[in-house]
Amino acid sequence: MQAVAEREFQIKSCVKCDGPLPTLVVGGDGPVREWECRNCGATYLASLSPTSPDQLRDTVKLSHYFPAHRDAATTLKVKDLERELRRHPRKPLMMSVPATKLDHDLFPVGDEFAVVTRNLSASGIAIVHSQSLVGKLAVLVELPDIGHVQLLLRIVRCKKVGSLYEMGGAFFDRR
Numbered sequence: 001m002q003a004v005a006e007r008e009f010q011i012k013s014c015v016k017c018d019g020p021l022p023t024l025v026v027g028g029d030g031p032v033r034e035w036e037c038r039n040c041g042a043t044y045l046a047s048l049s050p051t052s053p054d055q056l057r058d059t060v061k062l063s064h065y066f067p068a069h070r071d072a073a074t075t076l077k078v079k080d081l082e083r084e085l086r087r088h089p090r091k092p093l094m095m096s097v098p099a100t101k102l103d104h105d106l107f108p109v110g111d112e113f114a115v116v117t118r119n120l121s122a123s124g125i126a127i128v129h130s131q132s133l134v135g136k137l138a139v140l141v142e143l144p145d146i147g148h149v150q151l152l153l154r155i156v157r158c159k160k161v162g163s164l165y166e167m168g169g170a171f172f173d174r175r
């Protein structure tokens with residue numbers, strides 16, 4: 001226990017501007033994401049403490065749900081993504097991609113998991129998973145000519161296919 005306490009620490013105010021932040025844990029075992037102080041733009045690779053007060057959520061912006069690809073990841077507006085997908089239709093694409101569940105503030109819930117993309121079109125994406133999923137997700141897909149793109153999805157349908165579930169997701173923009 002001692003060793004864990006020594007290598008992780010909690011940040012409750014911005015080290016640059018001293019503004020309040022939700023409790024961010026640096027160096028801990030929780031899922032790491034990239035957070036940005038809305039006041040000064042300082043960024044933190046950290047996990048959000050489960051005990052962090054909700055009223056401080058407005059003080060940070062989640063820049064990257066999947067920090068491993070943050071240098072390569074692009075964020076596209078839905079209308080730009082749709083235009084791109086219409087211009088260059090993709091063949092049915094089955095690949096395993098990282099996903100994370102989102103809560104009503106679009107904050108990540110729990111750890112990353114893998115889903116299989118089944119199709120990607122201008123109207124949305126179909127994903128396959130071992131469990132049925134509801135609500136909102138962030139996924140990271142890789143598109144030819146564009147690279148990694150972080151997509152936000154609202155699950156709009158779900159059906160059981162054999163032992164798996166196929167969900168349809170509609171793209172939406174972050175507020």
Ligand SMILES: [Zn+2]
Nearest residue numbers: 014017037040
């Ligand atoms: Zn700051």
